[in-house]
Amino acid sequence: MALAEDHMDWRRLIDAPELTRFVTEALQAAGARQSDAVVTAEVLVAADLGGVESHGVARLRRYVEGLRTGDINRSAQPELVSDKGSVGVLDAHNGLGQPALRDAVDLAVSKAKRFGTSVVMVRRSNHMGIAGWFAERAASAGVLAMVSTNAVPQVAPMGTNEPMFGTNPLCYAVPTSTGPLCFDGATSIVSRGKLEQLDRLDQPMLEGWALGPDGRTTTDIPETVQGLIHRKGYALLPLGGGDKDHGGHKGSALSLLVELLCGPLAGAQWSRHTYQNGEGGLGHFVFCLDLDALGEADAIRAGVSELAHEVRSGAPTETHSPVRMPGDRRRLTTKMRREGGIPVLESVVADLNDIADVVGIKPVSALTYSA
Amino acid sequence: MALAEDHMDWRRLIDAPELTRFVTEALQAAGARQSDAVVTAEVLVAADLGGVESHGVARLRRYVEGLRTGDINRSAQPELVSDKGSVGVLDAHNGLGQPALRDAVDLAVSKAKRFGTSVVMVRRSNHMGIAGWFAERAASAGVLAMVSTNAVPQVAPMGTNEPMFGTNPLCYAVPTSTGPLCFDGATSIVSRGKLEQLDRLDQPMLEGWALGPDGRTTTDIPETVQGLIHRKGYALLPLGGGDKDHGGHKGSALSLLVELLCGPLAGAQWSRHTYQNGEGGLGHFVFCLDLDALGEADAIRAGVSELAHEVRSGAPTETHSPVRMPGDRRRLTTKMRREGGIPVLESVVADLNDIADVVGIKPVSALTYSA
Numbered sequence: 001m002a003l004a005e006d007h008m009d010w011r012r013l014i015d016a017p018e019l020t021r022f023v024t025e026a027l028q029a030a031g032a033r034q035s036d037a038v039v040t041a042e043v044l045v046a047a048d049l050g051g052v053e054s055h056g057v058a059r060l061r062r063y064v065e066g067l068r069t070g071d072i073n074r075s076a077q078p079e080l081v082s083d084k085g086s087v088g089v090l091d092a093h094n095g096l097g098q099p100a101l102r103d104a105v106d107l108a109v110s111k112a113k114r115f116g117t118s119v120v121m122v123r124r125s126n127h128m129g130i131a132g133w134f135a136e137r138a139a140s141a142g143v144l145a146m147v148s149t150n151a152v153p154q155v156a157p158m159g160t161n162e163p164m165f166g167t168n169p170l171c172y173a174v175p176t177s178t179g180p181l182c183f184d185g186a187t188s189i190v191s192r193g194k195l196e197q198l199d200r201l202d203q204p205m206l207e208g209w210a211l212g213p214d215g216r217t218t219t220d221i222p223e224t225v226q227g228l229i230h231r232k233g234y235a236l237l238p239l240g241g242g243d244k245d246h247g248g249h250k251g252s253a254l255s256l257l258v259e260l261l262c263g264p265l266a267g268a269q270w271s272r273h274t275y276q277n278g279e280g281g282l283g284h285f286v287f288c289l290d291l292d293a294l295g296e297a298d299a300i301r302a303g304v305s306e307l308a309h310e311v312r313s314g315a316p317t318e319t320h321s322p323v324r325m326p327g328d329r330r331r332l333t334t335k336m337r338r339e340g341g342i343p344v345l346e347s348v349v350a351d352l353n354d355i356a357d358v359v360g361i362k363p364v365s366a367l368t369y370s371a
Numbered sequence: 372m373a374l375a376e377d378h379m380d381w382r383r384l385i386d387a388p389e390l391t392r393f394v395t396e397a398l399q400a401a402g403a404r405q406s407d408a409v410v411t412a413e414v415l416v417a418a419d420l421g422g423v424e425s426h427g428v429a430r431l432r433r434y435v436e437g438l439r440t441g442d443i444n445r446s447a448q449p450e451l452v453s454d455k456g457s458v459g460v461l462d463a464h465n466g467l468g469q470p471a472l473r474d475a476v477d478l479a480v481s482k483a484k485r486f487g488t489s490v491v492m493v494r495r496s497n498h499m500g501i502a503g504w505f506a507e508r509a510a511s512a513g514v515l516a517m518v519s520t521n522a523v524p525q526v527a528p529m530g531t532n533e534p535m536f537g538t539n540p541l542c543y544a545v546p547t548s549t550g551p552l553c554f555d556g557a558t559s560i561v562s563r564g565k566l567e568q569l570d571r572l573d574q575p576m577l578e579g580w581a582l583g584p585d586g587r588t589t590t591d592i593p594e595t596v597q598g599l600i601h602r603k604g605y606a607l608l609p610l611g612g613g614d615k616d617h618g619g620h621k622g623s624a625l626s627l628l629v630e631l632l633c634g635p636l637a638g639a640q641w642s643r644h645t646y647q648n649g650e651g652g653l654g655h656f657v658f659c660l661d662l663d664a665l666g667e668a669d670a671i672r673a674g675v676s677e678l679a680h681e682v683r684s685g686a687p688t689e690t691h692s693p694v695r696m697p698g699d700r701r702r703l704t705t706k707m708r709r710e711g712g713i714p715v716l717e718s719v720v721a722d723l724n725d726i727a728d729v730v731g732i733k734p735v736s737a738l739t740y741s742a
Contacts, residue, residue, distance in 0.1 A: 114456070170625070260675060290458070
């Protein structure tokens with residue numbers, strides 16, 4: 001797929017510390033506490049570092065606007081409202097999702113170290129960036145972690161045209177001998193963020209990713225994105241697609257699982273009840289399983305690494321294309337971008353500097369660069 | 372899809388208690404202890420009752436032969452080999468999978484009632500039928516449950532043609548106001564059992580379900596089934612298919628998660644190391660989360676029911692086809708078949724009676740009936 005020859009495809013190179021500085025200052029200028037701004041910036045920049053631009057600083061405007069309008073509570077402190085054995089529930093008080101979920105992960109890890117397993121839920125929360133950042137944080141402490149969140153409804157389960165579920169990531173991270181192995185993916189085929197990103201790059205969307213108001217598959221990105229945002233009969237399809245032939249009922253059931261965990265079980269809002277009355281009302285789910293409770297943690301880590309090695313050693317279906325494990329590409333991209341800077345689309349840089357104007361901070365320092 | 376007009380499509384009607392009697396006696400005659408035979412029969416017949424014939428009595432021969440040859444240990448007693456807080460590990464000692472996993476579920480439920488969450492693993496186990504039976508058993512006790520197992524490798528993760536993972540079900544059950552809501556599905560698009568069932572019915576398989584030795588999609592069922600059994604370069608594809616376009620990397624990652632949990636984390640065999648040296652060596656995973664630890668269990672159940680109701684009320688994409696939730700069809704089929712008997716393919720009835728001859732028990736009593 002060739003990039004369109006359009007100036008919007010040009011990118012500028014931003015050093016990770018400078019991008020983090022910028023995002024932190026922007027969030028603080030919009031009213032966030034410093035400690036909340038720091039963790040939120042770290043999660044957003046981690047997405048850009050890893051090549052998950054759909055969840056990176058391209059979303060900064062929504063956070064800044066949410067904080068400025070009060071749709072996101074600037075002074076919220078996550079509160080532990082229920083604490084029973086290995087299970088905890090945090091109320092995010094409609095604050096930023098990142099600090100609340102970070103607290104939930106840290107609590108879940110400490111509970112898993114004590115009890116062997118744990119679940120910590122967050123309710124009354126907002127968007128929290130990439131789930132993988134949180135799962136990896138937990139896995140770095142020696143536990144297998146699963147992290148999920150619900151979101152504004154955009155995914156139609158098999159059998160209907162109506163968006164009922166968020167893109168609802170199922171994310172896990174497991175310790176290996178060389179660091180966490182982490183998968184982080186929406187239970188829909190693609191996320192809206194991915195469509196927005198393709199649109200910025202002038203790349204096409206494929207048949208079978210989304211439905212239009214007529215119940216048929218659509219490949220018009222701008223219409224689909226706008227139709228999803230304004231709830232005009234558009235819907236993303238779950239993993240497996242819109243019918244049973246290729247497992248649409250399975251993707252629907254996985255998306256439903258996340259909605260159940262992060263909605264009714266977390267005591268949070270769900271589906272069409274999210275984003276009502278000026279609150280996201282989202283829920284997050286964290287599960288931890290301590291390897292030390294299962295047996296010799298080092299031996300388990302070695303087994304995980306061995307399994308990963310065997311999968312990577314499978315005969316590749318395309319020449320020169322070794323089999324990848326979840327996170328391989330993201331880790332490599334992160335390494336390169338930490339060293340050489342993060343290529344950010346010209347349009348996103350312009351948006352960041354417009355935000356800088358509005359909140360009154362120094363523009364982001366970027367080098368001209370072509371992708 | 373029309374049924375072929377072939378005598379193998381004829382079915383005979385067997386009452387559930389009679390089918391259970393027959394399976395129990397066959398397993399006992401093959402050497403299983405009575406209590407093990409009872410639970411194994413219950414799980415197998417539950418599959419036929421629910422319309423999941425791919426996991427029902429059509430598989431009895433493998434159990435009987437395994438017990439007779441000693442590939443399945445007739446006198447195994449599941450043993451709790453590790454018990455740390457909310458985490459337990461059972462060694463099935465190469466016995467039948469069903470009694471071992473039933474014990475694991477019961478232990479996981481009692482641990483979840485005490486600690487809030489729990490994980491119980493089983494290692495050195497064998498095939499255990501439908502995961503849904505076990506998850507529903509747990510959910511009936513008031514917990515959300517997830518149950519998985521690994522299996523003989525048949526699924527090629529994205530990027531390779533080599534089967535690395537079992538069909539690895541991701542199964543969950545959650546209490547509602549009216550009983551458990553349960554999803555049970557392989558992380559591959561279809562299972563080999565499903566292909567065998569389509570073959571019995573002379574129905575076609577679809578493109579994109581499996582790869583042949585040339586790395587291309589195949590639609591020849593007998594060749595695919597034989598190629599999977601004899602490991603001749605055939606592989607099933609994960610949910611999302613063989614490339615990234617429709618999320619093959621996501622299905623691969625979910626299948627990997629199950630292989631990790633049930634393999635290295637359970638201390639069991641995995642991938643190509645299963646079914647070596649006369650042992651299945653499989654692992655099972657059970658996770659329970661007590662609703663009482665999260666909040667008011669009745670309110671949570673009501674919330675789950677409300678979410679299910681809203682999804683079912685979505686505008687259906689086909690007229691007269693209401694949106695279904697996981698398990699809806701299986702529950703309806705179970706009700707009908709409990710009352711009216713289980714239609715079993717003539718070829719399967721013949722196989723059962725051949726087994727009866729071999730182990731020396733009374734044939735199954737079946738009424739002639741056409742599907």
